[in-house]
Amino acid sequence: MAKGLGLTVLLALLPAALGQLNTAARVAGKKYFGTATNEFQFSDAPYLAELNNTQDFGQLTPANAMKWELTELVQGQFTFENASLVVEQARNHGQLLRGHTCVWHTQLPSWVSTGGFDKKTLLSVVDKHCSTVVGHFKGQMYSWDVVNEPFNEDGTFRETVFYNTTGTDYIESALRAAHHADPQTKLYINDYNIDGTGPKSDAMYNLVKSLKKKGVPIHGIGVQGHLVVGTVPTTIEENFRKFASLGVEIAITELDIRMETPATEALLAQQKEDYKTVISACKNVPACIGVTVWDWTDKYSWIPGVFPTEGAALPWDENLEKKPAYYGTLEAFLGH
Ligand SMILES: *[C@@H]1O[C@H](CO)[C@@H](O)[C@H](O)[C@H]1NC(C)=O
Numbered sequence: 001m002a003k004g005l006g007l008t009v010l011l012a013l014l015p016a017a018l019g020q021l022n023t024a025a026r027v028a029g030k031k032y033f034g035t036a037t038n039e040f041q042f043s044d045a046p047y048l049a050e051l052n053n054t055q056d057f058g059q060l061t062p063a064n065a066m067k068w069e070l071t072e073l074v075q076g077q078f079t080f081e082n083a084s085l086v087v088e089q090a091r092n093h094g095q096l097l098r099g100h101t102c103v104w105h106t107q108l109p110s111w112v113s114t115g116g117f118d119k120k121t122l123l124s125v126v127d128k129h130c131s132t133v134v135g136h137f138k139g140q141m142y143s144w145d146v147v148n149e150p151f152n153e154d155g156t157f158r159e160t161v162f163y164n165t166t167g168t169d170y171i172e173s174a175l176r177a178a179h180h181a182d183p184q185t186k187l188y189i190n191d192y193n194i195d196g197t198g199p200k201s202d203a204m205y206n207l208v209k210s211l212k213k214k215g216v217p218i219h220g221i222g223v224q225g226h227l228v229v230g231t232v233p234t235t236i237e238e239n240f241r242k243f244a245s246l247g248v249e250i251a252i253t254e255l256d257i258r259m260e261t262p263a264t265e266a267l268l269a270q271q272k273e274d275y276k277t278v279i280s281a282c283k284n285v286p287a288c289i290g291v292t293v294w295d296w297t298d299k300y301s302w303i304p305g306v307f308p309t310e311g312a313a314l315p316w317d318e319n320l321e322k323k324p325a326y327y328g329t330l331e332a333f334l335g336h
């Protein structure tokens with residue numbers, strides 16, 4: 001009671017800007033709070049108005065536009081027009097950018113997945129793709145998710161066309177190509193269900209450790225943060241500290257915490273606590289440099305399309321109204 005009242009009074013006394021997510025993240029020592037977005041949503045004026053609000057969003061990630069099938073659908077023919085719209089939006093507002101993603105087994109054109117390339121050829125295909133895409137946006141990206149989702153749940157490598165053909169060599173090739181194309185951008189490997197400790201997190205730890213030992217450029221671990229209300233791991237901070245011991249940075253890259261819909265007051269209250277848990281873990285570990293939500297409003301969440309009985313995963317609802325999760329995020333950054 002006293003604590004809640006104290007926060008209310010404090011927030012009332014602070015300048016309004018401090019009561020917003022990116023500003024609060026910066027106060028907590030982080031580089032940004034940001035969001036994924038799609039350029040085709042920019043025609044939604046109320047959506048765009050809030051996306052422009054740098055007090056909530058200091059960083060953007062193109063949710064789709066930089067993926068392989070949207071940048072090199074036909075071998076050797078690169079298209080960047082749509083991705084450039086997101087880059088321009090961020091530049092207009094002084095927001096940082098995370099590039100997403102060079103090598104992923106999904107949204108991958110069939111000329112890659114069923115091309116029947118031998119190892120040497122596939123490695124050169126990966127090299128060419130990453131060099132070209134990362135090189136195109138040279139100097140403009142804070143970081144890149146160079147490799148996305150390389151692991152199975154048990155910590156073994158996912159048997160994608162890349163792994164089946166090259167073993168783990170594709171990871172090294174992609175990272176080296178990206179580094180050569182833009183030596184300043186920070187290179188990440190990104191995955192889900194590596195929030196808390198467990199076999200998949202151990203696998204990520206071991207991969208990054210071995211890459212660093214070999215001198216392969218790797219600067220960050222992307223923890224996606226696709227979570228479920230009421231089941232958020234209790235070991236996130238412990239896991240982040242272990243990742244940090246490798247000397248890399250950590251970012252929460254795709255945060256959303258879904259629930260069975262329709263949302264109830266009890267579920268929304270639990271979701272607020274779950275956002276607080278995740279954000280507090282990032283706040284408490286200096287190597288965790290920022291948090292990105294996978295879009296900010298339930299209006300544009302990917303969840304119902306993939307998990308039809310679930311949704312309401314983001315800090316703003318479908319009408320662009322702030323939910324308890326918004327205030328949970330704020331409270332966690334401000335340390336209450
Ligand atoms: C948002 O920013 C874009 C430029 O990136 C601008 O065209 C648009 O008018 C802005 N909208 C609002 C509501 O501020």
Ligand SMILES: *[C@@H]1O[C@H](CO)[C@@H](O)[C@H](O)[C@H]1NC(C)=O
Pocket residue numbers: 040070079082
């Ligand atoms: C760019 O986006 C538009 C509108 O969403 C879409 O019709 C078009 O196919 C996209 N271009 C590429 C090259 O993906």
Ligand SMILES: *[C@@H]1O[C@H](CO)[C@@H](O)[C@H](O)[C@H]1NC(C)=O
Pocket residue numbers: 159160161164
């Ligand atoms: C990779 O190899 C495994 C084991 O042989 C197989 O089950 C899987 O379908 C292969 N993946 C692809 C993308 O070809």
